[in-house]
Amino acid sequence: MLDIKFIRENKELIKENCKNRHVNLDVDELLKLDEQRRAAQQEVEALRAQRKSQSKGKPSEEDIARLRKMGDDITVLEKNAEETETKYRELLLRVPNLTHPESPIGGEEDYTVVAKEGNPPKFSFQPKDHDELMLNLDLIDFERGAKVAASKFYFAKNKLVRLNQALIQYGMDILEKQGFSLIETPDLAKNDILTGIGFNPRGTETQVYSVENTDLSLIGTAEITMGGYHADEVLDLSKGPKKYAAVSHCFRTEAGAYGKTSKGLYRVHQFTKLEMFVYCKPEDSEKMHQELLKLEQKICDGLELPYRVIDVASGDLGGPAYRKYDIEAWMTMKNDYGEITSTSNCTDYQARRLNIKYKKEDGSNEFAHTLNGTAIVSSRFPLALIENHQQKDGSVLIPRALRKYTGFKKL
Secondary structure (H helix, E strand, O other), rough: OOHHHHHHHHHHHHHHHHHHHHOOOOOHHHHHHHHHHHHHHHHHHHHHHHHHOOOOOOOOOOHHHHHHHHHHHHHHHOOOOOOHHHHHHHHHHHHHHHHOOOOOOOOOOOOOEEEEEEOOOOOOOOOOOOOHHHHHHOEEEEHHHHHHHHOOOEEEOHHHHHHHHOOOOHHHHHHHHOOOOEOOOEEEEEEHHHHHHOOOOOOOOOOOOOOOOOHHHHHHHHHHHHHOOOOOOEEEOOOOOOOEEEEEEEEEOOOOOOOOOOOOOOOOOOOEEEEEEEEEEEHHHHHHHHHHHHHHEEEEOOOOOOEEEOOHHHHHOOOOOOOEEEEEEEEEOOOEEOOOOOOOOOHHHHHHHHHOOEEEEOOEEEEEEEEEEEEEOOHHHHHHHHHHHOOOOOEEOOOHHHHHHHHOOOO
């Protein structure tokens, strides 16, 4: 979240930013509630001080009655203050992060292409989409996935199981050499951690599965668990950023997502992901964001995928991101590019919500910056790899960089 003091001093900037980010939020109402909560706090504190000063010595019957009345007044004021605080907090948490001055302004289609590597493959035959290829090669079973769980769950089979593991190993080796600490996270997190990261664990628009009769939800990304990893801590960043490469299963409802291309592996409810997550000093976050993007590109280059990098427009950023880049690989199923990774600089937005600070050289504490980025995902990476490397006979060539992990050259 943003500092309320900053919001007070930059009201028009916040209004414009909400407009650019397509967030419907009454900033004036937020500031009105802020004034009311501060006034209520002062009134309660003043009454408490008055009551304390008048309770000294031996009180008369009249004094006792007056003190009792003051106590009742304090109770009513505290209840009203609590209600105001709840409404204020709800609005404050909905204020999106600021937007990088170079991010394009607009909606989903208003992105800027900032890089392009490779060209879409030109086949001498009629190419198939990954769904058909995988079914023919006995790599996947959506029908039984739906029978056992629900539509958009699936069973990975045979060489696809090896390929998924190989992709994770390939990604881990690259990141470990770059100083990332490997970590495997829980698949569940407390709802207050999800809220802190910027995910809504409740309501009709939630993208996560909540566990009934608990305060837990299945995570949609290891960004959630790794963001909560250092919650309420003061970090030592004197030796540089803390960089993690986190493996987790991910679960997403994909609510409202089926109007778009969703065939096969493009939109599924469960997958495995290797996620990069970084804690750093504010002055390092822009540089770290570029580093994460370069690592995503290196991973895609090694898999010989044609792709483009887009600078995501303001209205498609999501609440926590200050700036976000997506890598979109060429996909036969779309006859277009489709997202396979993203990386976001969230500045201090998540750290402020989760109370994550670092100790400065002068001994004071300041909120850290957090960043995240997809390294490997076991849904869209196999999709792009299979479609781009398919052969005339229906087989799929494995990129050279992966072969030492798979143990085979073809699917």
